[in-house]
Amino acid sequence: MSDTLLTSLFPEGNHNNAQTAEYLTKLGTYKIKNLKNEPDRLKQEANVIQEQIQELAISNYKTFIETALCSRELFFKFGVIEEKVNDLLEDVPKFEEICDKFATESSEINDLRRTDSTTLAKSAQILEILEIPQLMNSFIRDGLYEDALELCNYVRKLYLKHNDVPIFKTINDDVNKAWILMLHQLLSQLRQDLSLPKCLQIVGHLRRMEIFSEPELRLKFLQARSHWLEQQLTAISKDDLLVHLTKTIEITRVNLFNILTQYTAIFNDDEHSPLGVSQIKSTNPNVIFKSWIQHQISSFLITLDRDLSGGNSLEGIFDQCMYFGYSFSKVGCDFRPWMVPIFTKHIYLNFSNLIASADNNFTKNIEKFTLIDKKTSSIPWKHNKGDELRPPDSLLEFYPLAEYTNNILNALNQLRLRPPVALVTEVVETLETSMTLIAKSLRKLYSQEQQAFSVNSKDAFTRLCMCFSDDLLPFIQKTIHIIFPPSHLATKLGVSVKVLQEEGISFFNKDVVIAPISHLLPTNAEPNITAESS
Template identity: 65%
Template sequence: MSETEQARVELLHLLFPDGYPSEWNYDGDIQNYLTKLGTYKLEELAKEPDRLKEEASSIREQIQELAVTNYKTFIETADCSRELFKQFNVIESKLDHLIEDIPLFEEECKKFAEESSSINHLRKLTSLTLTKSVQLLEILELPQLMNSFINDGLYEDALELAAYVRKLYNKHPDIPIFKSIVDDVDKAWLLMLHQLLTQLRQDLSLPKCLQIVGHLRRMQVFTEPELRLKFLQTRDCWLQKCLKAIPRDDVGHHLTKTIEVTRVNLFNIVTQYRAIFNDDEHGPLASLKMQNVNQNVIFFSWIKDKISEFLASLEEDIKNVSSIETILDQCMYFGLSFSKVGCDFRLLMVPIFTARVAENFTCAVSEALKNFNTNIERFTLINKNHPSIPWKTKSEDPLQPPDSLLEFYPLAEYLNNVLTALNKLRLCAPIAIVDEVVNTLQNSLLFISKSLLVLYNQEQQAFTANSKDAFTRLCMSFSDDLVPYLQKCVHVIFPPSQIAGKLGVSVQCLQQEGISFLNKNAIVDPIRHLLPARIEPNISEAYLESAGARNDNIEGVDQIEDEQAEVGKS
């Protein structure tokens, strides 16, 4: 505080010993008045109280006059002041509330500022998105474009598009939209895989197969062994579909079509497989060979299953087929054609055909024997006259059926039926069944021999001289004509020289072992005592060689059918 101000404060204390308001210390009017008092003289100071009283009285009068004159104004002012006071009180209370709410307001303002900043950021992003909307739309439409490529069969474009999408995702794995696009593309990827596998189940050319497998390789869904297996599985579906489409009404037609369809389609599949999956040492799969992966196991295991299925179908259908030689030709051609791919399976079909041929012949002979048994029961020698033809007639043709059989229709019909079976056998006569053929004929002839003995035992009491002579001719015709004639027929179909050449033995060895030879002694043994005594000629080696040579002149065999027709007329 300055000395002047200190002097003024002391002066105020002297003038107002009882105290004064503290704001006078800073009131400018008070300070000016005190300064002015300091300039008065003593006389002026003495007059100053009276002057002040007069001035105060004048001021009061003026105030009163002013109040009287402007009392309305004062009243209004008082009302206004009172209203202002109330309003100020209200304002003060609201200010108190405002002060309390200011921290909350500050917090809300901060929140708003934060939200507005994020909104501003989103707005900037939205603006940027709007400017890049064309490029973004192209990216978002990638799954739809992928589906369009697949539906239109543009698999090459679909593969390139899928690679591009995965490349984008690898560059930006943190962007969710790319992850969503990759998921949608993967779903379309599976759809394309399903369509490609479905196409492999249809009739396809080699270029189309190469194209489809190329797409599957690029998809990298299967390993190389899995791809091979999947290719064979899908092509097998096509093969099975073709086989199921063959009608089963006619067994012969079904078997013929099965052979043709299996041969054509299976060969196409093998050709496609060999062309697509190259196993050369310098091929694309050389790395698999270095890893000791035998890819051929897959192929040959599959082809083995297909051949096994075909053989099972052949064995089932051939039971009801009459023309076996036609089926045999087709099957042998089928097996021979597969020798080009190292799958010659003709030897696997041989047991099926030999068993079928042998069974057919056995059934035919059994039927002939059954007819003979029926005929011999009705046949009688009582009062049977000697025929006008001799009981044994020599013929220039060695394959001419004996005329003596015309006298005895049970033997003639039996020979007719056996010749029919032999003619069918001649069309397809595997050497492997020669023993079974000979044994079948041997057993049937032995049965006839025993039947003749039974006939003799039943009717000998009623035999007249003519009947006994007729029975003797019957037994001689059986032993001297029927049995040797059937032996000739067997040797025409199975020449001993040919069998001996196959076995690497002599014809005499065949005769000793009974291969292709009927045991006439065993056949005739039941009725030997009923035959007239005679010296049995031995079959010379010259006859055996001539029997083998007769096979070269097959026209003689064709005459069997003509001769059996004559025998049947009786």
């Protein structure tokens, strides 16, 4: 019954479609109300689909037009192809004529065959010539530079003799490429650690290659050895500046001396002029090397200046550098005078930094120090004069002055290791400025606490000022003269000690130092410091 109904509804047999069957199954589950509404729903769905079809046609009308145009163009191209085929059929007879001509000319191949036979008979000799570039590369790869040089000369002579033969030109070009490779290989070997015989051998090969002129060869040699030296210096760790500087001095000294020895042995000039860097002449054949050694020494001095800025101990470094300069004085290249200003600068910087630290410590201590309710001290007023290097005992009563004295002595002890005479004025001025600052701090202490001073406090402050003026100042003056003896300075300057005193060289100006507290000192407590020192 159901099959009959389906056949009557779908006479074309579409009810066997899976979608149709699924829809009918779903339709069978509908209620009467849903079945009544189903035609309207299907009609609405059909309208929606119709609208979508129209929108699709509108949105893709260009595609339809392009399809039509494409079809028309294809039809036109087929017509063109048909015409080309007709032309090809017309050219076939001409092609046949050409084939006949080729057959005629192929007879010449016999001549070429005879030539090939001759070539085959001489193949061994030809193969030897063709393998020359490979043999050249093999010589260079194995380091057989003598054989490579001889082979290159042979190829060049062969090319000059048969320059009209293309194969010889090709072989000569290949050998020249290997020639350049050998040049780079030799130059790269100069950038390595080499002994003197090896250097002589490499430079000998470069001379025979005749690529560089003599000045260019010298320059290339120095550039390569500079690269080796820079590699050694770059490999030094910079974590510790003292270790870095020590190793830099040693490596620079050893390698520069080796390079100098190699250079003088390889480039032995007729005129043996000294290698002094301050006497460079443009006519001197050694001008290249002199400029190079000057550059290397300048680079070393820059490194020395930079690493000394880290506050390293100058004593050991100074001895190493002086030995470095002395060793080069044997070859006329003494650069020790160039190092003196560098060490002088850093000695003074270290000294001034220590003095500045002493000033800061005294400023902090004096801010905490008070003389209010100060009792009479039991410390002896004058120290034992049997030991002139011992600080005055009276400083023990006032710990800011005592600590300041210790810091000053620490700075002077470091200066005493290598005291440059050229710094005597700067040292005295620095100490004079520092002690003037101390006097101002004492005046500030008095202005802050004078209203609360008792009789004992006033006496203690007077002792403090007198200790600074009559004990500390002469003692520091005495230590300066121990480091820079006036007699020694007078001898160096060619004047008398009296002239030094009059000019204030190595002598403090006491009036300037104690000026801030001069009104707080007893009138009979200002002895002449220069007279005591002399």
